[in-house]
Each structure stands twice: as C-alpha cells, then as structure tokens.
Amino acid sequence: MDRLDLNLLAALDVLLAEGSVTGAARRLGLSTSAMSRTLTRLRAATGDPLLVRAGRGLVPTPRAAVLRDRVHQLTHEVRAVLRPHLTEVDLAALERTFTLRVSEGFLEFLSVPVVAAVARAAPRLRLRFAPKPDRDARPLREGMIDLEIGLRGVAAPEIRTRFLFHDTLVGVARAGHPLLAESPVTAEGYAACQHVAASREGDSATDFDAALARLGLGRRIMVVVPGYPDAMRLARHSDLVALVPRSCLGHRLMNEDAAIAGLASFALPVPAPTFMISAMWHPRMDADPAHRWLRDTVMSVCRQAYPR
Incomplete structure (x- = not known):
C-alpha cells in the first residue's frame, strides 16, 4: 500500500480517454513532459505499453482497450469515496456529467425544456442523452445510466421509481x-x-x-x-x-x-x-444532492408538460 498512487489511476483514465499525451496533460494541468513521465510509470506498473505510436498519433493496445471502461468506472468510484459528503450543492459551480436514458419521444419533445431548466440553474452541468432500446436495468445497476425515463422493467426490484404521468x-x-x-x-x-x-x-x-x-x-x-x-x-x-x-x-x-x-x-x-411513465434510478444515487436536484428538475418539467 505504501507504493499505491491513486493519481496514476486518474492519469490512466484521462490518457485512455484522450488517446494523447498532450491532450491528457492539458486536461490534468500538467506539462507534456510530466505527462510522458506518468505514462512511463503506468507502463512499468501495468507491464503493457498502453499507448503506441501510429503515424502522428497514439493508439491503445488491446490491454488498454480492455481496461478503458473499467478504469473509468474505478476512477469514478474512487472520487465518489474521497469526495466530502454534502447535503447541499452549489448549482452554479457544479461540474458533472449525468447520463439519462430516454425514449425517442422524450428526446423529441421534452429534452429542450429539460436542458433549458438545467442550463438556467446549473450552467456547467453536462447532460448526455442515451437511447432506450429496452428496459434492462443493468445500465442503472452498473452506473452507466444515472436516470431513466419510461416504463419500468420487471426484473429490478431495488431500482427507485417515481411516477411522472399516465x-x-x-x-x-x-x-x-x-x-x-x-x-x-x-x-x-x-x-x-x-x-x-x-x-x-x-x-x-x-x-x-x-x-x-x-x-x-x-x-x-x-x-x-x-x-x-x-x-x-x-x-x-x-x-x-x-x-x-x-x-x-x-x-x-x-x-x-x-x-x-x-x-x-x-x-x-x-x-x-x-x-405509467416513471423516473428510475439506482439507490446508490438517493443521497447524492446533485442527482436529487436533477431528478426533481426532470420530474417538474414532465409534470408541467403532462399534468396528472
């Protein structure tokens, strides 16, 4: 444990996302040479080149491609563990990305008022809308989806549900x-x-x-x-x-x-x-103040558009 450096995990997450030493250095506020040294340390720690030269750019090795999603999830979880627990959230300064899984109809008619409501209160918050091909609860369970709107599935009793409209x-x-x-x-x-x-x-x-x-x-x-x-x-x-x-x-x-x-x-x-159309989320997000504000905002927009 004395040699464990969680900064390497965060650096690896950014390197695999950017596919570029320069881009990763820019995101982390480091010099390019410092980022190169970090990549060298990561190669030694993992026993894999991770990113290799292809023309003027870098491409991930097979091991790096396999690690990408796992490293991203681990980094997210580590940051959540080490982040102070807050009961209030500064919306004006909030910098997070939330992924919402919605139907085509929601995206067509309700994404505009939802985005407008979020932008007014939390201008630095980013929303990512994902398609809803089915009612599988796995993306909610695994943290790939933060909030889902639609018909509830039948195989996920632990998923939190809030009725929106008929x-x-x-x-x-x-x-x-x-x-x-x-x-x-x-x-x-x-x-x-x-x-x-x-x-x-x-x-x-x-x-x-x-x-x-x-x-x-x-x-x-x-x-x-x-x-x-x-x-x-x-x-x-x-x-x-x-x-x-x-x-x-x-x-x-x-x-x-x-x-x-x-x-x-x-x-x-x-x-x-x-x-019934409902909002759904995993119970791990219940106490998260930013998530609570987001789901309340989405629910408010839905209920204004389609009163009970």
Missing part, C-alpha cells in the same frame, strides 16, 4: 385525412386504412391489436420504422395512420393545437390501455 395510445393522421371525416372514428374505418408502425411498439400496442382482433379486424401495416417520431413524420406526409403514445404528440397537441405539426390525433375506436 400515458395512453392515440391514433395520428395528417390534417385532412379522409378517416377524420368520421366522428368518432369507427373500428371498421380505422382498420381499412394503411398503417405505419414503430418497430419497438410494446405491450400496449399488442393489447390494442388483440382488442381489434376480437372484432375480426386488424391493422394493415405497410411500413415499419425505428421509432414513434419516424411514424409521425410519415403519417404527416402521407395517408398512412400511426399508433403512438399521447406523450409523443407534445403537450400542445394534447390541447388540440394540432395544426402546428400538420397532424391530427384521434381517440382509438377500441379501448386503449393506459400505462
């Missing part, structure tokens, strides 16, 4: 679509249309299709796209009809101001299930 499915078609002449839209008229579907439609869409099937009807899906914003874009510029969560329309469209986007929403002709 959502449901609605139909969407271009303004002036012949289907909208029906009031209300009938199941037969709806099923007779051609449809665009998002590839990640979940259990609620399955339940809706089952309700249509009990009437002897079904959607004729002509196009499948990656996400709901893509489905809405196609519906806006064609006669295709889309099935989307109400939250994807944005709160202005929920107030029937549909002309803004050239889309019209309508109630589905069979009962559509409702589902």
Whole structure:
C-alpha cells in the first residue's frame, strides 16, 4: 500500500480517454513532459505499453482497450469515496456529467425544456442523452445510466421509481385525412386504412391489436420504422395512420393545437390501455444532492408538460 498512487489511476483514465499525451496533460494541468513521465510509470506498473505510436498519433493496445471502461468506472468510484459528503450543492459551480436514458419521444419533445431548466440553474452541468432500446436495468445497476425515463422493467426490484404521468395510445393522421371525416372514428374505418408502425411498439400496442382482433379486424401495416417520431413524420406526409403514445404528440397537441405539426390525433375506436411513465434510478444515487436536484428538475418539467 505504501507504493499505491491513486493519481496514476486518474492519469490512466484521462490518457485512455484522450488517446494523447498532450491532450491528457492539458486536461490534468500538467506539462507534456510530466505527462510522458506518468505514462512511463503506468507502463512499468501495468507491464503493457498502453499507448503506441501510429503515424502522428497514439493508439491503445488491446490491454488498454480492455481496461478503458473499467478504469473509468474505478476512477469514478474512487472520487465518489474521497469526495466530502454534502447535503447541499452549489448549482452554479457544479461540474458533472449525468447520463439519462430516454425514449425517442422524450428526446423529441421534452429534452429542450429539460436542458433549458438545467442550463438556467446549473450552467456547467453536462447532460448526455442515451437511447432506450429496452428496459434492462443493468445500465442503472452498473452506473452507466444515472436516470431513466419510461416504463419500468420487471426484473429490478431495488431500482427507485417515481411516477411522472399516465400515458395512453392515440391514433395520428395528417390534417385532412379522409378517416377524420368520421366522428368518432369507427373500428371498421380505422382498420381499412394503411398503417405505419414503430418497430419497438410494446405491450400496449399488442393489447390494442388483440382488442381489434376480437372484432375480426386488424391493422394493415405497410411500413415499419425505428421509432414513434419516424411514424409521425410519415403519417404527416402521407395517408398512412400511426399508433403512438399521447406523450409523443407534445403537450400542445394534447390541447388540440394540432395544426402546428400538420397532424391530427384521434381517440382509438377500441379501448386503449393506459400505462405509467416513471423516473428510475439506482439507490446508490438517493443521497447524492446533485442527482436529487436533477431528478426533481426532470420530474417538474414532465409534470408541467403532462399534468396528472
């Protein structure tokens, strides 16, 4: 333990992130020669060259590539252990990066007010939005994700959850679509249309299709796209009809101001299930004052956009 130098761990994290002695020196406030000496010490400690010359730059060795994520996580954990525990946070001086895992709909309609609210209070805080391909809790457990917005998974009982708002499915078609002449839209008229579907439609869409099937009807899906914003874009510029969560329309469209986007929403002709949108985080972040402020801010924005 007498020879353990945690500064080497931090230096290795920055070197592997930058892939450059000069860049790492700049980030750590060291001279290039001092950073070179640190790299020499790291090579001796690990028994690996770590970064080797390739043309005018440096590239990581296979061992360095394997170590990169592990070293970053270890550095984060060491800093958390050695950081004084604070009950209050100076938002104006806060310099951290938080990763939020969100759906395409959240990114399309709620990322702007969330970023604006964060920037006003904590201008040095950085937000990183990550895609939400599934409901796997592993990224929350392993610290890769700090806060998640969406449907809760079923295999992570320890994950903290805060309800945000109820959502449901609605139909969407271009303004002036012949289907909208029906009031209300009938199941037969709806099923007779051609449809665009998002590839990640979940259990609620399955339940809706089952309700249509009990009437002897079904959607004729002509196009499948990656996400709901893509489905809405196609519906806006064609006669295709889309099935989307109400939250994807944005709160202005929920107030029937549909002309803004050239889309019209309508109630589905069979009962559509409702589902809960929640904020989720790992309990390790419960007492972190900066995280607590961030999740309160995100929750406030969501609830203003979609009141209960």
